[in-house]
Amino acid sequence: MYLFCSLWEFHSSFHCLPSWRVDKKDLWPVNMYPPKFIAVHSYIVYTFISSKITLQYSPKQDVKLILVFDRYPYEVIEEIADFITKGSGMRPKIGIICGSGLGSLADMIQDPKIFEYEKIPNFPVSTVEGHAGRLVVGTLEGATVMAMQGRFHFYEGYPLAKCSMPVRVMKLCGVEYLFATNAAGGINPRFAVGDIMLMHDHVNMLGFAGNSPLQGPNDPRFGPRFPALVNSYNKDLINKAIEIAKAMGIESNIHVGVYSCLGGPNYETIAELKALRMMGVDAVGMSTVHEVITARHCDMKVFAFSLITNKCATEYSDKKDDEANHDEVMAVAKNRQKACCELVSRLIREIHLASA
Numbered sequence: 001m002y003l004f005c006s007l008w009e010f011h012s013s014f015h016c017l018p019s020w021r022v023d024k025k026d027l028w029p030v031n032m033y034p035p036k037f038i039a040v041h042s043y044i045v046y047t048f049i050s051s052k053i054t055l056q057y058s059p060k061q062d063v064k065l066i067l068v069f070d071r072y073p074y075e076v077i078e079e080i081a082d083f084i085t086k087g088s089g090m091r092p093k094i095g096i097i098c099g100s101g102l103g104s105l106a107d108m109i110q111d112p113k114i115f116e117y118e119k120i121p122n123f124p125v126s127t128v129e130g131h132a133g134r135l136v137v138g139t140l141e142g143a144t145v146m147a148m149q150g151r152f153h154f155y156e157g158y159p160l161a162k163c164s165m166p167v168r169v170m171k172l173c174g175v176e177y178l179f180a181t182n183a184a185g186g187i188n189p190r191f192a193v194g195d196i197m198l199m200h201d202h203v204n205m206l207g208f209a210g211n212s213p214l215q216g217p218n219d220p221r222f223g224p225r226f227p228a229l230v231n232s233y234n235k236d237l238i239n240k241a242i243e244i245a246k247a248m249g250i251e252s253n254i255h256v257g258v259y260s261c262l263g264g265p266n267y268e269t270i271a272e273l274k275a276l277r278m279m280g281v282d283a284v285g286m287s288t289v290h291e292v293i294t295a296r297h298c299d300m301k302v303f304a305f306s307l308i309t310n311k312c313a314t315e316y317s318d319k320k321d322d323e324a325n326h327d328e329v330m331a332v333a334k335n336r337q338k339a340c341c342e343l344v345s346r347l348i349r350e351i352h353l354a355s356a
């Protein structure tokens with residue numbers, strides 16, 4: 001379907017389509033008011049095919065238009081993946097998402113090819129402290145890997161499909177295994193700060209509110225319309241990680257449990273934490289779930305863990321200690337990065353050896 005409209009109509013449409021972002025300086029003279037002065041002879045052709053939106057403009061006009069996608073069409077993801085595989089000369093098999101303060105997971109990568117997010121076409125940028133905003137491609141324990149040093153969160157203003165878009169990029173780069181890591185608050189009273197919880201399930205609170213990274217038209221090239229999520233977290237990888245933790249002598253710091261993602265950026269209230277505990281949640285954070293959903297949708301094997309960076313209070317008190325804060329989260333992550341790195345690298349080694 002083709003729709004012809006003037007630049008002014010195009011500009012107005014941004015107010016009703018907040019998922020489209022255009023750099024205003026690039027819209028001159030569209031952003032010059034009043035509208036009657038706007039060149040009505042400038043025509044734009046929108047091509048709508050499923051979720052794909054392509055914008056073309058008259059070659060005579062000197063207005064450069066930049067479209068930023070919130071729901072990325074297959075072709076755009078393919079372009080990003082090509083940029084990375086061609087730029088690195090690799091087709092990585094394992095994808096790693098580094099949680100808050102866990103960027104050192106990517107520092108282990110040998111012969112790294114580094115892609116700053118802002119230099120990757122159509123890629124969002126990281127805005128959170130502890131998320132450097134780089135994609136690192138290389139080898140780790142013999143396996144080809146790509147790691148996100150910085151993830152995208154819902155609270156940064158990105159829709160869930162955009163937060164987890166890099167998982168689809170990983171898939172099209174050749175990734176079969178997703179390692180997702182996060183910093184989380186421990187709700188289970190048995191958890192101590194610095195412990196690692198291997199995720200074996202999740203409670204998708206954003207999903208309860210009707211929000212999903214898979215919302216909108218489904219592209220079957222990624223996966224089915226209605227993916228099943230039981231068995232999302234690979235049991236073999238969990239068992240291998242437990243064996244590795246025993247070999248590392250950190251068995252008592254390892255748990256297997258349920259993670260829940262809330263939207264953030266505020267930490268939770270006591271009443272919310274009590275409710276989550278009643279629902280069987282062991283650790284709470286602001287990420288990972290939508291990445292896992294996206295990964296399972298395109299049939300990737302998933303391993304995920306939470307580093308418990310703070311204990312969540314589930315009783316009312318006046319203690320300042322009960323208040324979570326990001327500095328503490330970062331400090332604990334820094335303290336525990338060695339154990340997290342060792343766990344991840346050993347598990348990657350096992351995967352690599354098993355597939356060799």
Ligand SMILES: O=P(O)(O)O[C@@H]1C[C@H](O)[C@@H](CO)O1
Nearest residue numbers: 099100182183286287326329
């Ligand atoms: O990216 P993750 O989930 O590891 O980061 C957690 C959640 C918030 O972004 C931040 C809060 O301290 O840490």
Ligand code: HPA
Nearest residue numbers: 183184185284285286324
């Ligand atoms: O207590 C927390 N709540 C939510 N997200 C978090 N990330 C680290 N700690 C927490």
